[in-house]
Amino acid sequence: MVVVVKKNPDKEQFENLTNWLKSLGVTLHISEGESNMVLGLVGDTSSVDIDLIRSLAIVEDVKRIQEPYKNANRKFHPEDSVIKVADGVEFGGGTFNIIAGPCSVESEKQVIEIAERVKKAGATMLRGGAFKPRTSPYSFQGLGCSGIELLIKAKEATGLPIITEIMEFSQLPLFDEVDVIQVGARNMQNFELLKELGHTRKPILLKRGLANTIQELLMSAEYIMAGGNEKVILCERGIRTFETATRNTLDVSAVPVLKKHTHLPVVIDPSHACGYSNYVKPLALAATAIGCDGLMIEVHNDPQHALCDGAQSLTPDAFDDVAKACFALRPYSCRY
Ligand code: PEP
Ligand code: MN
Numbered sequence: 001m002v003v004v005v006k007k008n009p010d011k012e013q014f015e016n017l018t019n020w021l022k023s024l025g026v027t028l029h030i031s032e033g034e035s036n037m038v039l040g041l042v043g044d045t046s047s048v049d050i051d052l053i054r055s056l057a058i059v060e061d062v063k064r065i066q067e068p069y070k071n072a073n074r075k076f077h078p079e080d081s082v083i084k085v086a087d088g089v090e091f092g093g094g095t096f097n098i099i100a101g102p103c104s105v106e107s108e109k110q111v112i113e114i115a116e117r118v119k120k121a122g123a124t125m126l127r128g129g130a131f132k133p134r135t136s137p138y139s140f141q142g143l144g145c146s147g148i149e150l151l152i153k154a155k156e157a158t159g160l161p162i163i164t165e166i167m168e169f170s171q172l173p174l175f176d177e178v179d180v181i182q183v184g185a186r187n188m189q190n191f192e193l194l195k196e197l198g199h200t201r202k203p204i205l206l207k208r209g210l211a212n213t214i215q216e217l218l219m220s221a222e223y224i225m226a227g228g229n230e231k232v233i234l235c236e237r238g239i240r241t242f243e244t245a246t247r248n249t250l251d252v253s254a255v256p257v258l259k260k261h262t263h264l265p266v267v268i269d270p271s272h273a274c275g276y277s278n279y280v281k282p283l284a285l286a287a288t289a290i291g292c293d294g295l296m297i298e299v300h301n302d303p304q305h306a307l308c309d310g311a312q313s314l315t316p317d318a319f320d321d322v323a324k325a326c327f328a329l330r331p332y333s334c335r336y
Pocket of ligand 2: 103272
């Protein structure tokens with residue numbers, strides 16, 4: 001971190017600043033220029049409040065040279081993390097997985113039928129919401145506990161590992177047989193939940209918030225990792241922009257940016273990004289081509305009657321086509 005101090009600072013204020021910075025455990029390198037003075041802070045500055053320094057009267061400017069996240073930072077972990085979610089299913093390090101399934105688990109027949117179809121098409125994990133974060137309190141809220149039981153039945157029937165969303169930490173005991181816990185976009189900054197998940201050893205798929213920056217996503221991953229759980233998979237699922245033609249705007253550039261800054265695997269969810277089934281294939285192809293480590297795609301056996309997100313759900317036949325196209329692309333996709 002670099003602190004630019006104004007010309008001829010008040011002596012006492014300057015001493016207060018340097019003593020305070022030293023008390024935070026960083027070493028100071030002071031260089032005096034013509035028009036101002038530059039303090040180079042060396043050491044771990046992740047807990048230094050940059051805005052607090054910036055607010056001081058004698059400070060002209062502050063710049064962070066090092067990112068405020070350590071565990072998720074590729075600088076300290078140059079190799080890609082490879083996260084094993086089940087026997088033979090790993091994310092990261094050049095692997096490519098498709099997670100597929102309904103937005104919500106609705107019935108045993110529905111989820112098993114979909115699981116069998118997506119497995120046949122090459123999906124390596126089954127998704128399905130049991131606890132649903134809906135915009136309206138009057139919309140279907142998910143089957144809850146019995147939804148998870150049905151997912152487990154589908155896992156037993158097909159052998160596919162399962163992923164489902166947790167909404168609050170008290171639900172954790174229900175997730176014993178769930179292979180990957182999903183933290184949804186709306187909970188990306190539920191810091192208490194993230195801290196608690198940091199104490200588990202389950203892989204966590206962390207979705208980017210609707211209006212969150214890439215750095216905020218990485219800071220949320222850091223919350224989980226700081227607790228000791230290194231198994232974090234990031235998911236870009238579209239962000240809010242001024243555009244209304246799609247549900248959200250898929251930020252494909254998040255993939256190379258995340259790949260540069262972090263060693264964690266990155267998955268793209270084209271379904272929630274666009275909101276319409278006819279756009280899922282082009283977005284899935286773009287995501288695959290740009291080098292993500294996997295996709296998460298919503299599939300329903302009867303989208304028209306789906307209890308949630310029918311408009312963006314692919315039929316099993318359409319999913320066959322998308323999966324085939326993406327698997328054909330994958331050997332050519334970027335490696336970082
Ligand atoms: C989901 O994947 O079911 C979901 C609710 O997605 P998001 O949190 O990205 O809106
Ligand atoms: Mn959905």
